[in-house]
Amino acid sequence: MLGIESTAHTYGVGVATSDGRILANASSTYVPARGGIHPREAAEHHSKVAAEVLRRALYESGVSLEEVDGIAVALGPGMGPCLRVGCSVARALASYFNKPLVPVNHAVAHVEIAKLTTGARDPLVVFVSGGNTVIIAYAEGRYRVFGETLDIALGNCMDTFARELGLGFPGTPIIERLAARGREFIELPYSVKGQDVSFSGLLTAALRLAREGKHRLEDICYSLVEVAYDMVVEVAERALAHTEKRELILTGGVARSRLLQEKLRRMCELHGARFAVVPNEYAGDNGAMIAYTGALALEHGVTMPIEESYIRQRWRVEEVDVPWVESSLASAPRPC
Amino acid sequence: MGGELIGIGAEAVLTLGELYGFKVVRKARLPKPYRDPKLDEALRRERTATEAKIMIEAKSLGIPCPTVLDVDLEEAVIVMDYVEGPRLSRVLGELPRDELTRIFVELGKYAGLLHAHGIVHGDLTTSNVILHWGRPYLIDFGLSQYSRQLEDRGVDVHLFLRALESTHFSLSKFLFERFMEGYASVVGEDEAKRVLEKVREIRRRGRYVSERRLKGALRHGE
Numbered sequence: 001m002l003g004i005e006s007t008a009h010t011y012g013v014g015v016a017t018s019d020g021r022i023l024a025n026a027s028s029t030y031v032p033a034r035g036g037i038h039p040r041e042a043a044e045h046h047s048k049v050a051a052e053v054l055r056r057a058l059y060e061s062g063v064s065l066e067e068v069d070g071i072a073v074a075l076g077p078g079m080g081p082c083l084r085v086g087c088s089v090a091r092a093l094a095s096y097f098n099k100p101l102v103p104v105n106h107a108v109a110h111v112e113i114a115k116l117t118t119g120a121r122d123p124l125v126v127f128v129s130g131g132n133t134v135i136i137a138y139a140e141g142r143y144r145v146f147g148e149t150l151d152i153a154l155g156n157c158m159d160t161f162a163r164e165l166g167l168g169f170p171g172t173p174i175i176e177r178l179a180a181r182g183r184e185f186i187e188l189p190y191s192v193k194g195q196d197v198s199f200s201g202l203l204t205a206a207l208r209l210a211r212e213g214k215h216r217l218e219d220i221c222y223s224l225v226e227v228a229y230d231m232v233v234e235v236a237e238r239a240l241a242h243t244e245k246r247e248l249i250l251t252g253g254v255a256r257s258r259l260l261q262e263k264l265r266r267m268c269e270l271h272g273a274r275f276a277v278v279p280n281e282y283a284g285d286n287g288a289m290i291a292y293t294g295a296l297a298l299e300h301g302v303t304m305p306i307e308e309s310y311i312r313q314r315w316r317v318e319e320v321d322v323p324w325v326e327s328s329l330a331s332a333p334r335p336c
Numbered sequence: 337m338g339g340e341l342i343g344i345g346a347e348a349v350l351t352l353g354e355l356y357g358f359k360v361v362r363k364a365r366l367p368k369p370y371r372d373p374k375l376d377e378a379l380r381r382e383r384t385a386t387e388a389k390i391m392i393e394a395k396s397l398g399i400p401c402p403t404v405l406d407v408d409l410e411e412a413v414i415v416m417d418y419v420e421g422p423r424l425s426r427v428l429g430e431l432p433r434d435e436l437t438r439i440f441v442e443l444g445k446y447a448g449l450l451h452a453h454g455i456v457h458g459d460l461t462t463s464n465v466i467l468h469w470g471r472p473y474l475i476d477f478g479l480s481q482y483s484r485q486l487e488d489r490g491v492d493v494h495l496f497l498r499a500l501e502s503t504h505f506s507l508s509k510f511l512f513e514r515f516m517e518g519y520a521s522v523v524g525e526d527e528a529k530r531v532l533e534k535v536r537e538i539r540r541r542g543r544y545v546s547e548r549r550l551k552g553a554l555r556h557g558e
Contacts, residue, residue, distance in 0.1 A: 144502040150491065150538065185374040193488075194459045194479060194495035226372045233370055238346035242463060242503075263370040270369070271344070318501070 001298060002057070002068045002093070003291025006086030007078025007106045008131055009037045011046040013053045014288030015061035015068070018295035020116045024061035025281065025288035026053045036163065037130075043081035050089050057287065065097050070303070072102040072294020074109065076312035078131070083311040091306050100303040102294040105320040106285075108143060110278075111136055112296065113289035114251035118276035122329060124245040126236050126264065129252035129284070130155035130170070133197065133232065135239045136317055138325050143317045146239035147195035154228060155254045157199040161224065165210055165217075172254055175221045179259070182222020186215055190227050195238050197231045225259060233263045240271055247274040253284040296324040347383075347478050358417055360405060365412035365478075380412035383478055388414050390455055390480045397453060399446045400473040419473045424465035428504055439465075439472050440511050444518025446474050447492065451531075452523055454484045456492040461499035490534030493519075497535065 005012040005027075012027035030045035032038065058064065073090035076083055094101040110132075111125045124146070125136040133154045135147035152160070155172060162171030167178075188205050191198040206224045209215055240248060248268050250261060255278050268275035282289060300323040339353035339362060348365045365380040367373070388407045391414075395401055402416035424439065431439070443465065450457055457464075458479030466473045481488070496515065500508035520528035 139502060140505045142505075144505075145498065146502055151541065185372045187375075187378070190375070190379065192479065193491050194461070195498075196491070196495065223372075226375060230368075230371050230375065234346070238459075241344070241346040242461070266370040267368075 001070055001072055001102070001291045001295035002063075002065070003072040003074075003104065003109075003287050003289070003294050004086040004090050005074045005106070005109075005285050005287045005290045006046050006082050007074050007076065008082060008285060009042050009045075010285040011049050011053055011086070012285060012287030012290070013057035014286060014291040015057055015063055016288055016291035016295055018292075018299045020292065022288045022292065023063060024057040024059075025286055026056035026060060027286055028053050029284075031169065036159065037079070039079040039081045042079065043085050046082055046085040050085060053287075054089070065093065065099075068097075068099060070094075070100040070102050070294060070298045071097075072104045072290050072297070073309075074106045074290050075103045075309070076315035077106060078311075078313060080311060080313050083313065087309060087311050091309055095306055100298060101306055101309055102298050102302060103304045103309070104290045104293045104297065105315055105317060106290075107132060107134065107136070107317045108320050108322060109289040109293040110251045111143060111317075112293040113282045113286070114249045114255075114276075114278040116292060117279050117282055118249050120247050120249045120274075120276060122245060123247040123249045123276075124236065124240050124243055124273075126232065126248065126250045126255075127252045128154045128232065128250070128254035128260070130159060130254075132252060133199075134317070135195065135236055137239065137243045137245055138322075138329075139243070141322075141326060142320065143322060143325075145316070145318060146243060147197070147235040150193065150196050150198045151200040152203065154199060154232060155252075157203045157228060158225075158254075161203060161206055161210075164207055170253075172257055175225060176257060176259055178218050178221035179225045180222075181218040182216070182220075184215075184219045184222075185226065186219055186223040188223050188227045190231060192231050192234050195235050195242070197235055199228060199231075202227055202231075229257075229260045229263050232260065233267050236264060237267050237271070240268075240273060245273070247276070249276045249278065251278040251283065255283040256280055300324050300327070345476070345478075352418060353415075355405060355415065358405075359420075361402065361416050361418045363414045363416065381409055384409055384412045384414060386481060387477045390477050390482070391416070393453070393455065394446075394450060394474065394477065397449050399449055400468070400471055401477070402473070402475060419466050419468050419475065421466045421468040421473070423463050424467055424472065425462035425503060427467065428462055428507070433510075435470075436507070436511065437514050439467070440514035441518035441521075442472050443474075444515040444520075445522050446472075446518075447496070447515070448519040448522030448528075450480075451489045451492070451519075454482055456481055456483050456488045458492065458495075460492055460496035462503065463499075486530060486534050487538075489531050490538050493531055494535045494538045 015024040028049040071094040133149040158171035189201040339351040343350040406415035464476040
């Protein structure tokens with residue numbers, strides 16, 4: 001299966017099999033010269049690199065387009081102009097090579113690649129990235145949301161803080177480096193509402209503190225990451241208690257954060273749950289996860305006619321049929 | 337008061353004990369090793385105080401909930417009477433429709449009463465309801481707060497709906513409609529509509545929220 005990812009600033013093409021062999025994972029990421037991601041500029045980047053990334057993926061995998069079983073594409077959720085690039089390429093390939101076109105939900109793909117690489121069976125999933133902060137678990141036939149951000153995503157909060165202060169991009173590693181030299185905790189708005197979090201008040205308050213210049217930037221960064229991560233860990237903990245899942249996995253671009261990993265690991269220890277993190281190469285957006293999820297989907301007959309292959313900017317994870325999950329849970333006995 | 341462990345929640349440890357011959361629950365917010373100690377202490381202290389205060393107020397509004405017997409802010413401990421019975425989430429699937437109707441209308445009334453008095457529960461889920469002799473008791477006010485903001489009332493109702501969708505998907509529409517009937521009977525139709533409108537807005541706000549799905553879920557009150 002060939003998979004194409006273009007939901008945000010990364011254009012990726014991967015090749016994978018349904019039994020979990022990743023044969024290729026090529027990508028090119030758009031980095032704005034200044035400011036945040038402009039969807040149209042990112043889309044322009046994607047169309048420029050599309051052919052080259054595809055060539056690289058095919059070369060890496062040693063598989064030709066004639067040989068793949070299908071073309072999987074992330075239809076959403078994501079930024080419209082970016083999604084359209086990947087979707088157009090996928091449509092063209094599917095139609096030219098007469099292959100089935102397989103719709104893949106971007107969030108589901110982050111979940112599946114994390115399950116594959118960590119060996120988790122039925123985990124609670126913490127998916128954190130530039131555009132997503134969501135706690136997902138499988139229940140009643142679908143992946144369902146057990147907590148999410150009510151406004152901006154965790155990665156977005158970090159990126160915006162770093163960008164506004166001219167610290168660079170991406171924000172998370174830069175802020176964490178500064179935070180490591182923080183000594184004093186400064187109170188910032190801690191906003192957990194039920195199983196959900198909200199970062200916008202925290203971001204505004206942290207930026208205001210930084211601009212006032214009364215505190216060391218290191219201390220502000222320390223307080224910002226502490227509060228932001230603790231909020232995520234707390235809602236993950238609530239979801240873990242609520243769903244009674246025995247394993248928790250961390251996925252998405254911000255999964256690379258050592259500090260967040262450490263906090264989640266300690267929380268899981270309290271509950272006797274297994275904790276695992278997606279490997280760095282599959283943390284950020286990538287084509288391999290789309291290919292792998294597409295392969296699972298195709299095996300269960302999930303395809304879409306080319307003329308109905310619209311992008312879905314707001315495609316929620318609960319709307320996605322995931323027939324392969326039920327059969328994977330039914331087939332192997334639960335390890336105790 | 338050692339006592340039998342009856343639950344390790346996300347936030348606190350609950351133990352069963354006895355006080356003056358009553359069965360009581362001791363709710364202790366233990367320090368979280370993953371948090372900055374200063375933040376941890378502030379959160380535990382503040383939440384314990386607010387929780388106790390709001391439970392007492394909820395009781396005085398006639399909402400069935402545990403009675404606060406003692407509070408220790410230093411240790412972040414609340415002692416309350418023990419409400420015996422199963423959690424609603426555990427037994428919901430086995431209850432007949434008319435029972436569900438009665439329970440969810442009642443829950444809607446509780447939420448309406450809290451909101452009308454400037455309180456949001458903060459964690460309305462079916463796991464936080466105990467059926468005591470068939471009567472729903474609201475528990476875990478750990479995230480409750482005083483608020484007169486429509487936004488917070490909207491989030492409260494949104495969380496309840498989301499909890500229904502994630503754990504009792506097939507019944508969620510029916511249950512939510514009954515809940516909103518009870519809610520509207522306390523706060524009035526106009527306010528219920530305002531809150532529902534807010535819920536819609538909250539759901540639309542999430543960058544990737546599907547609006548198509550939203551229409552189906554929130555048909556009540558339109």
